[in-house]
Amino acid sequence: MTRAAVSYTPGADLALTEVELGEVRAHDVKVRFMASGLCHTDVSIATGDMSVAMPIIPGHEGAGIVEDVGSAVSGLRPGDHVAFTGVIACGRCRACERGLPNLCEWGLPTIMSGRHPDGDLRTFDPSGTGLHQWACLGTLAERAIVPERSVIPIPDDVPFDVAAIAGCGVLTGAGAVLNRSSVRPGSSAVVFGCGGVGLSAVQACRLIGATTIIAVDPVRAKRELALRLGATHAIDPTSRDAVEAVRELTDGRGADHAFECTGVATVVRQAWDAVGVDGTVVTMGIAPAGSTVELPADELWSTEKSLRSSLYGSGYPRKDIPLLLELYRQGRLPIEEMITARYALDDVNAAVSDLKSGRNARGVILMND
Ligand SMILES: [Zn+2]
Ligand SMILES: [Zn+2]
Incomplete structure (x- = not known):
C-alpha cells in the first residue's frame, strides 16, 4: 500500500488516502516519488477551474527513484534517479516531425485524459475505484506507475526537489x-x-x-x-x-x-x-x-x-530538462533558490492554499515513506 492525494470533488480539499497500484505492464515504470512541485494547473484541477476526469491524483512535476520496470522498458533500472516530463510525444505526428513534441497531437489529449497511453488506469483507492493520474503522472503520491515515455533519468547528485521543479516550472x-x-x-x-x-x-x-x-x-x-x-x-x-x-x-x-x-x-x-x-x-x-x-x-x-x-518550454523536454539540471550543477542556474516552502505530503492542502494566496515562488512537497 502507498498513499496519494486525491481530488474526488472539484473545490473540495485533496483527500489523503491509501492506494493500491496495479500490475507493471510492458511499457510501465514503477517509481517512488521523493519530491513533487505544486503548479497552478494542479490547483486548477483541485478547484475545478480546469475540468478533468475525476477522481484524479494531481501533480505533474516530480522526481524520485525507479522501483520496477516493465518487460519492454530499456535504459532504466531499479534504483535510477529520475525526473518526469509532463507532456509525452509520439515522435510521428506532424507536430513531432516539425520538432514540436510539446504540441504532440497524440500526447496532449493523452495527458489530459488522466489515463495511461493504453487507456487504462493503474491506481485504485480502498473501495476499488480507479484513480486518474494528471499528465499520466499524479506526482502527489508516494508511488505510482507511469509510462516509460514520461521518465527522464537524472544524475544522482541533483536534489530531488530541484529536479522536481525543473520538470515544469523551470522548463516553462x-x-x-x-x-x-x-x-x-x-x-x-x-x-x-x-x-x-x-x-x-x-x-x-x-x-x-x-x-x-x-x-x-x-x-x-x-x-x-x-x-x-x-x-x-x-x-x-x-x-x-x-x-x-x-x-x-x-x-x-x-x-x-x-x-x-x-x-x-x-x-x-x-x-x-x-x-x-x-x-x-x-x-x-x-x-x-x-x-x-x-x-x-x-x-x-x-x-x-x-x-x-x-507551451511547456517550446522544446524537447528530454533534452532540455537534463540541460537545465546541468546548468544547475555548474552553479549557473540556482534552481533551489526558487523553492520558498517545503511541505510534508500530509500538509498538501496547506501547500495548495499557500499557492492560491501567492505566498510562494515555488512550494515543494517532500514525501517521506
Ligand atoms: Zn506526436
Ligand atoms: Zn506545471
Missing part, C-alpha cells in the same frame, strides 16, 4: 526564453509575474546576457528574489504603472522582449504595451477559458511587434 519559464524568444546579450526584457515560471525566465535572460531585466510582481518577497536571481530592476505594479516604468527604464522605447507568466488578459495587454518596435511578447500564463485580449490594430502594421505563446 526558461524554455520560453531559450527556445521561443531571440533574447541576446545586451537585450532588454521585462517579466510579468515572478513565481517559479517568471523567476526561471529572469534567470534564463541573465544566462544569455540580457543587460536590462525588469521583474514585475505585486509581492515584495518575489521582487526581492527576482533581484537576487538576475533582475536589474523590480517594479510593484500596485504602486505605479508598470508600462510607464518599463518605458522609463528603456530610454522611452519599451523593452525588446516581454514574458507574460500570469495568464491575466490585462497583463498580456500590458506586456504588449511595454515592448517597443520589433518587440516580442511571449505568453506562458494559463488564462481562464473565455477571457480575451484586445490589441491596438494600428500597431500591428506600424510597429512590427509580435505576440507568441509558449
